[in-house]
Amino acid sequence: MTETANKSPDTRCKCIKPTMKYLRRDQIFRVKAETIPGESVFVVGNCEELGNWMSSSAVRLSKDDDPESCLWSCCVKLPQNQDVEFRYFVGVYIEPEIANDGAKQIIVRRWETSIQPRNIRIDAEDVNIGEEEMGKPDIFGSVQSITSIERGWLTSETVIQLKLFNNPLQLWKKRYEGKKISLKVTPVNLARNRSSETVLPFSENIDESMDTHDQVDAPEVWPLTEIAVMNEEKRKFHLQEQFGHIYSEGEFVLFQICVLQLESMAYLVDFYLHNSTEEDPPTLIGFSYILPSVLRKSEGQAIVPVTSTNHRPIGQLTVEYLVVQPIENFSCSMEETFSRMWKPSWQGLDVGHRGLGTSFKLEVQLCSDIRENTIASLKTAALHGADLVEFDVQLSKDLVPVLYHDFHVCIAMKRKQNLDINDKLQLPVKELTLEQLQLLKAISSTSKILHFCEYEIDSSEESCGVYHLKESTTGISKFNNEDHEDHQPFPTLQKVLEVVDPHVGFNIEIKWTMQLQDGSYELYNPFDLNMYLDIMLKVVLQHAGHRKIVFSCFHPDVCTMIRLKQNKYPVMFLTQGVTKKYAPYHDPRTHSIPMAVHHAHNACILGINVHTEDVLRDSTQVKLALDSGLIVFCWGDDNNCSSTIKHLKNLGLHGIIYDKIDKFGTKEVKESIFLVEAREAQNNLLNVVQKMGSGHSSTGVPVDVGTTRQTLSTLSVSAHNTSAVISDGGGAFESTIKEIGKDSQYADCAP
Structure with missing residues (x-):
């Protein structure tokens, strides 16, 4: 017997690991996928050869020579000593000379989003490359007979959205009144880079873009221009028709353009007059240019002239724009996504409003006894069985995400029973640094001079205090426990993610100023929106762990941006x-539940969070949203009633956000559903491991290890890593089940 044979199994494994590391096996990937000219199919996975889940390092497949075929394939040498997980995606390959930084770039257009990726087991037989042995190819998006495909997110490209609503087009000539006018948007490269013309063709020749007779044989791929209209038929983005879209009064039209070089791209808008007879092609009557100098901010409005073909002004076009850029210095993994996943058991969830509830209402009996949006409030709601807690996040002056609802904070420079106007300052939260906010949290024991904007405030023990705006009329704080850290206002988002029970989900509402219908704003001069969201998203992506996270915002564009900037967490509008009860907003997408449904489908987000006042007015709107496949939460003061909460759950809503969960909650066991399901899944996992350890099931039947491995991969586990040694006919292998929420806990989710 050789020396190696005398060694224990563990020692033998250690001896062969160095050589196993370099062993490779040929693996052929074959998949059927529908693409348009310019798109390619890629494969990405959990090993270096497949890019370690990074889209930028994915492997590009080759298309079958048959022009009618949709089969893509490639051969990759994979490591022989590990299980390989992978996904397919459809993307656009950008040559290095075209990309901004001179390196190749891959734009993700659509990708497979099943909770469990495809896999190749370590004990799989070597692939035989013969054509007859290949078997059936994979079908893009279909994994274990379930199809799950989502649009991509931003990797290196920038998205421009041009919004047309509230009668944006004014033509001054009477002969155009009542006529059908269509609009078509074409990106124009002002730099006129010759290499980009050959590799990424698009119409830079104005005469060609205005041609009304020649039909383009194939749609242009890059820069990509799509259009959507906020109605049931056209709310999903699709390619433009030859002569664009005929605009109708009252419509909300959205053009979306994906570009690489924002600073050198202009947008040509052509206007066509449609004749009374369909035989005659539309007539070009004018055009407008939206130059890159107009798009200086993340969002704004542009008013541009409409110029006739004779170079005379004939009208003007009002466009509201949105510029969405990828998160700076951050790359999203393709390993997992929960952006459109929701388990059937997650119905009628109890969501604690600002934790244990709002602290400042006219009805004192409905106010929480703990200050809202504090760690203490969130923890107390969790102890009373909240499945999720909802809270508000905004940035301090020094760009730290903090929890606070109002855009302004009221500061009293003196503590006394009656305050006059000179004793109070109302300041925007955005004008105070984190240190300044936290110095305001409680009465300081030492005397300091705080410099707030242009004001100097003495923060000695008997002077400075922070008040909610509704407390400022009396100057008396209703809370006496703010000397405890968890009870103090302005906790940071990172700390909240770290200290609150990880089994309690977070509904993170992003605070952002909204324009009202009268033209005013809730807050003026905010931060740049891309930077604002990048900071918040990075904190969550880096510190959330395996917690259930749902983002939400009243601003429809913010919901769009969160969805485009990351691929992991769901968003609700x-x-x-x-x-x-509230003044209407400027954006029509906020005016009704049907419009909210259209926006949710347009932005490819999880669902909507509706105002209960509107639901009680017409409950059929809930069915409209549910039947369209959306997840629906509700919010509002009307929820603070046991009978209303019960009624809303009976309507089928997935989550009800309400105050005083300690009073209105009806759970017998005060635990979140996520903790209950994690415990059940962990018990199931331990039972399976125990059976495999004995090699037999409880009935004495030998265990099929391959089947049980699959069972293990579909079980949810506890918040801590769980390791088990599983017996296999006298041999042994280690199976480490990592990360609660990864793969298995959403195995029963419906996309």
Whole structure:
């Protein structure tokens, strides 16, 4: 017997590991996928050869020579000593000389989003490359007979959205009144880079873009221009028709253009007059240019002249724009995504509003006894069985995400029973640094001079205090426990992610100023929106762990941006709809539940968070949203009633956000559903491991190890890593089940 044979199994494994590391096996990937000219199919996975889940390092497949075929394939040498997981995606390959930084870039257009990726087991037989032995190819998006495909997110490209609503086009000539006018948007490269013309063709020749007779044989791929209209038929983005879209009064039209070089791209808008007879082609009557100098901010409005073909002004076009850029210095993994996943058991969830509830209402009996949006409030809601807690996040002056609802904070320079106007300062939270906010949290024991904007405030023990705006009329804080750290306002988002029970989900509402219908704003001069969101998203992506996270915002563009900037967490559109309680907003997408449904489908987000006032006015709107496949939450003061909460759950809503969960919650066991399911899944996992350890099931039947491995991969586990040694006919292998929420806990989710 050789020396190696005398060694223990563990020692033998250690001896062969160095050589196993370099062993490779040929693996052929074959998949059927529908693409348009310019798109390619890629494969990405959990090993270096497949890019370690990074889209920028994915492997590009080759298309079958048959022009009618949709088969793509490639051969990759994979490591022989590890299980390989992988996904396919459809993307656009950008040559190095075209990319901004001179390196190749891959734009993700559509990707497979099943919770469990495809896999190749370590004990799989070597692939035989013979054509007859290949078997059936994979079908793009279909994994274990379930199809799950989502649009991509931003990797290196920039998205420009041009929004047309509220009668944006004014033509001054009477002969155009009542006529059908269509609009078509074409990106124009002002730099006129010759290499980009050959590799990424698009119409830079104005005469060609205005041609009304020649039909383009194939759609242009890059820069990519798509259009959507906020109605049930056209709310998903699609390619433009030859003569664009005929605009109708009252419509909300959205053009979306994906570009690489924002600073050198202009946007040509052509206007066509449609004749009374369909036989005659539309007539070009004018055009407008939206130059890159107009798009200086992340969002704004542009008013541009409409010029006739004779170079005379004939009208003007009002466009509201949005510029969405990828998160700076951050790359999203393709290993997992929960952006459109929701388990059927997650129905009627109890969501604690700002933790244990709002602290400042006229009805004192409905106010929480703990200050809202504090760690203490969130923890107390969790102890009373909240499945998720909802809270508000905004940035301090020094760009730290903090929890606070209002855009302004009221500061009293003196503590006394009656305050006059000179004793109070109302300051925007964005004008105070984190240190300044935290110095305001409680009465300081030492005397300091705080410099707030242009004001100097003495923060000695008997002077400075922070008040909610509704407390400022009396100057008396209703809370006496703010000397405890968890009870103090302005906790950072990172700390909240780290200290609150990880089994409690977070509904993170992003605060951002909204324009009202009268033209005013809730807050003026905010931060740059791309930077604002990047900072918040990085904190969550880096510190959330395996916690369930749902983002939400009242601003429809913010929901769009969160969805485009990351591929992991779901987004819900907060909408007030038809209401008598609040002033209407400027954006029509906020005006009704049906418009919110259209926006959710247009932005490819998880669902909507509706105002209960609107639901109680017309409950059929809930069915409209549910039937369209959306997840639906609700919010509002009407929820603070046991009978209303029960009614809303009976309507089928997935989550109800309400105050005083300690009073209105009805759970017998005060635990979140995620903790209950994690415990059940962990018990199932331990039972399976125990059976495999004995080699037999509880009935004495030998265990099929391959089947049980698959069972293990579909089980949810606890918040801590779980390791088990599983017996296999006298041999042994280690199976480490990592990361709660990864793969298995969403195995029963419906996309």
